Amino acid sequence: MKLFNTLSRTKEEFVTIVPGHVKMYACGPTVYNYFHLGNARPFVTFDTLRRYLEYRGYEVEFCQNFTDIDDKMIKRANEEGITISELADRFIAEYYTDADKLNVLHPTYQPRATQSIEAIIELIQTLIEKDIAYILEDGVYYDVSKFESYGKLSHYNLEDLNPGGGERKASFEGKKNPGDFALWKFKKEGEPSWESPWGEGRPGWHIECSAMIRQYLGQTIDIHGGGQDLIFPHHENEIAQSEACNECTLANYWVHNAFVNVDGEKMSKSVGNFFTIRDIAAQFPYEVIRFFILSGHYRMPINFSDELLKASQNGLQRISTCIINTKFLINKNSFDASLEDSEETKELIKGVEQSKVSFIEHMDDDLNTADAITDIFNLVKIVNTATASGKVSKGALTIALDMLNELIGVLGIKALEEDDSAPSEVMDLVEKRAEAKKAKDFALADSIREQITAMGYSVKDTSSGPQVEKI
Ligand SMILES: [Zn+2]
Incomplete structure (x- = not known):
């Protein structure tokens, strides 16, 4: 099998570390809301990759996390007057409602970030001991200048990088490099926090994945997946953290799916042009949504529109019939x-x-x-x-x-399924009609046909027997 590897920007022959065994990680959802079609694409894509690898005889160990601590979680939990863990419980349950109906298999491991705090602290501690991380007034930061191959995934140079560091730009003054990012954020008023050797606080986003990969899959994995918007800075930072800490390759193949677009623009919560799976499922069966997502190659953007979903529904109907x-x-x-x-x-x-x-x-x-x-x-x-x-x-x-x-x-x-379930009664009528025709009771045969039509089906007599179709 060949897989396009973002690291090399080429399709490469897929060779696993251990023959017949695949270790795969994909970044999971932040559980503060229902997920939308753009979020669903990686879930369905990596579930399909996993299913296909298993079909080809691999044993797949697949980990997809839940991000249950970040600014959005804190904001929403505060707005609702509940704890972040209550918020997480609620939207993890909602995640499974949609994901199960999309026929997304449960990953082998599906840890929450807040359940991996110990592993996170251990990783940060190693980076501090190696002099790759440093402590400022508001948190612990990663020094990107200490990691020689920083930028190898996104193909950016350090000089290209805008001064950033996420939400805590205020601390830019103290940072050694504009691209340095927070590994640990010290506690602020009204925020949940955990004890650490450097002071109470909470983990940054990037360190979560590095820690959970190491905890559940090991130091080097075969495939790391996610949406293409995660290449930089998230995956670049995961590589910097893990590889500096473990002194070995984090993942051999980096696989990224393209966006879902609406009128040529990326579907996202920040732009506000998003449709939750729950909303779409009110109009189209979940089976159709999955079929729609897979009808485009995962590295090509797909456009969301009612017409395209209807076309997918017709296609799936043809297969079902x-x-x-x-x-x-x-x-x-x-x-x-x-x-x-x-x-x-x-x-x-x-x-x-x-x-x-x-x-x-x-x-x-x-x-x-x-x-x-x-x-x-x-x-x-x-x-x-x-x-x-x-x-x-x-x-x-x-x-x-x-x-x-x-x-x-x-x-x-x-x-x-709707077609699957209807026919059992319809099919009984079809049999009865065939018997009536055999007995040359055409009046009865016609009246049964009318009943079948009234139930929304047409029956056609072919040389191989009656064929039934939904009208
Ligand atoms: Zn991640």
Whole structure:
């Protein structure tokens, strides 16, 4: 498999540290609000990467954190008159409500930053002992001039960097370099704090991830993921902290997903052009939202619009209908034994095999889910043609159905359920109608058809039996 590595800016062959085993980390959400579509993209992307690696036989150890302490958490908790841990409990629960419905598997480890304070303190202490971190009046800072390869991920030079350091610009005077950033922030009035060797306070954001990676996965991991907006300064700083402390590489592959745009502008809370998953789910099934996210390559920006989501819904409907119809045909039990050797049967089996090969080729090419979905559509077309011919064996149809389910399963895509559940009653009627026709009771057959239509389905008589579609 090849993965685009932000470090080298090229697609590289993916080779793990331990054969057959992947250690992967992705930066998780700050749990002060519902998450929006832009936040959902990395969750779905790295879940899909994990699913695909497992499909290819790897054992994947995946850690995604919850950031439950930062300025936004403190502000919102104060506004609501609750503690940050009450706020975190609430939005972690809301996170799972949405993530589970998006079919995002739970990572192997999902720690909260505030549960890793000890690991954070240990890391900062090592950096102070190594003279890479220094203490100012309002916190402990990282000296970026002490880390020679600072900028290697973002490909920035130290001179390019604007004076920054996040929220605490006031302390700029004391900083040794404009790019130095806070590892530990000393307590301010009304802020939660923890004891440390340097004074009460709370961790900076970047140090959390470095500490949790070391605590849960080890000093060097295979893949580190996140949205492209995290490359600088967040991931650059994670590298500086971890590599200076551990004296070894933090991650071999840095994988970043592109943004979700609205009218050409990045969807973000700060711009205010965001749509929460909860809002979108009021209009579209979660299955469609996941399908929409994966229908673009993860390194290409995707545009959010109702039209594009509707197109995704139609696409997923096409796949779902094919699955339902094939299932129905297989259960019909009236297959002629001679069909085992028919040309159509051979063609179908060949088409199924080719679809799988092509799907893997595309996924192996830097997780190209866009082209992998095209492979699934091609398979749907092949299956539909085969069933319309009425000349395929039950065994071949079963193989085709299993493959359809296998490939959508790798992407974590589920067929639309509303169609899945409706047909059981509809299908009973379809059977009754077929019996009525067989008994030449056409008046009854017609009245059953009307009932089926009233339930929102059409029934078409084909050479391989009745085919049912949603109207
Ligand atoms: Zn992080």
